[in-house]
Amino acid sequence: MITQEQPTFREQLGVLEKTGKRHWIFPKKPQGFYTNLRKIFAFLLLAILFGMPFIKINGHPFFLLNFIERKFIIFGQAFFPQDFFLLALLLVSFVVFIALFTVVFGRLFCGWACPQTIFLEMVFRQVEYWIEGDASAQKRLAESSWTREKILKKTLKHAIFLMLSFVFISTFASYIVGIDRLKEIFTGSFSENWVAWLVIGVFTGAFYAVFAFIREIVCIVICPYGRMQGVLLDSNSIVVAYDFVRGEPRGKMKKGDATPKGDCIDCKLCVQVCPTGIDIRNGTQLECVNCTACIDACDEVMEKIDKPKGLIRYDSMNGIKTGKKFRVTGRMIGYSVVLTILLGIMATALAVRKDxxxxxxxxxxxxxxxxxxxxxxxxxxxxxxxxxxxxxxxxxxxxxxxxxxxxxxxxxxxxxxxxxxxxxxxxxxxxxxxxxxxxxxxxxxxxxxxxxxxxxxxxxxxxxxxxxxx
Ligand code: SF4
Ligand code: SF4
Known part of the structure; x- marks a missing residue:
């Protein structure tokens, strides 16, 4: 019988023990085609994030969101509170864009462009793998007593985490006060800039707490976008999905076992790499941030057992059930038209904006x-x-x-x-x-x-x- 659900996954979060205690996730380091592609994309986004505050046009920042003095420069154009309607339009367009994009392409944004995913998976987790090793080594270290090695590794990791948090928060600050003012804060006297230092210090602490401890709880419990998935996704949305038609009945391959089996050999590698601790074989779940780690893990397995890749892949539930390939639907065209109109209104409003x-x-x-x-x-x-x-x-x-x-x-x-x-x-x-x-x-x-x-x-x-x- 083809089954898509396991009995317990709807009753218990992957990040919680039965007692309600936090179950710390040690995801295995992912590798493969999608991971490499995501690394390149994340590198580009991080380069933009860190590089943009340094870009100036005629001595003025290219991008500045100075909420304190209510001065905004977006792509070299100055905006004022009087331009609020443009900002509101931009925000509405962005929300509509995200909503429509999600209806069609699922949580693609979460996996590829969300700052939380990029900072956690591509920066902080990479430091962790470098210092503590892969998942099993991390788990051993966490369970071991406080030896000299453990103290050294944990201290080094948390010191780097704190330093990275300070760098990120300083970068965000430069988007608000400008890179020149940030330089002044760093090089000027402490007594004159203690408020700025206090704010940077508090936010650095909060940022560190998010990426050192809270981690995937942000995606699963806190993020409002994550909460919206239940109403945005439908059976035609493209998500990271397990092909249960092809994979079930799952089971290890045993010599002489004549029972018909699907392509899933139940190796659980897809579960081990998942940063939110879920089993994608249970179907689309709110916790899945579409990070593609399970696709890469399963593709590697499929290669080894000489089966076609894509047992876990980007597809819609209907696509998996019917076996039909991805195609552009009327709904996608409709949504794209709405988006184009919104962007057109934005562009017109910007074009007719007076000096x-x-x-x-x-x-x-x-x-x-x-x-x-x-x-x-x-x-x-x-x-x-x-x-x-x-x-x-x-x-x-x-x-x-x-x-x-x-x-x-x-x-x-x-x-x-x-x-x-x-x-x-x-x-x-x-x-x-x-x-x-x-x-x-x-x-x-x-x-x-x-x-x-x-x-x-x-x-x-x-x-x-x-x-x-x-
Ligand atoms: S990695 Fe692939 S083969 Fe292994 S358990 Fe997951 S779906 Fe099955
Ligand atoms: S199920 Fe797969 S895509 Fe979803 S979060 Fe886990 S590893 Fe990432």
């Missing part, structure tokens, strides 16, 4: 004034916030747009405003329109801002203008 943003509001509580010798002009007071989103000084003048009769009179400032790079300035001004040009008691006025040096129009906006009723 200078101006928000104009009529001053609250003020109606209108009648000015001029014969009270023949109507004046409204406005407040404006100007944001220079560029790294250049902008000399700005405001005018009523072409075809509108009237003028703009600034209050307590010259008629030209010099806006420093990334400066946010609040100003107050009057719009004055002759009564003869007023067409309604509430009308629209169009205001344009232009650079007085280049004469380039920087911004066009529209606001309301109040006048006495006829």
């Amino acid at each position: 200078v943003q101006i928000n104009i509001m009529r001053t609250p509580g003020m109606l209108y004034q009648e000015v001029g010798t014969n009270k023949d002009t109507v004046s409204n007071l406005y407040n404006a916030t100007l944001v220079n989103k560029t790294f250049n000084t902008q000399k700005i003048r405001l005018e009523l747009a072409e075809g509108q009769i009237g003028k703009i009179q600034w209050v307590a400032t010259s008629q030209e405003l010099v806006l420093q790079p990334q400066e946010v300035r609040k100003i107050t001004f009057f719009v004055q329109i002759p009564k003869s040009s007023i067409t309604a008691s509430t009308m629209k006025v169009k205001i344009k801002a232009f650079n007085t040096e280049t004469q380039k129009t920087l911004y066009n906006t529209e606001t309301s203008f109040l006048a006495p009723a006829e």
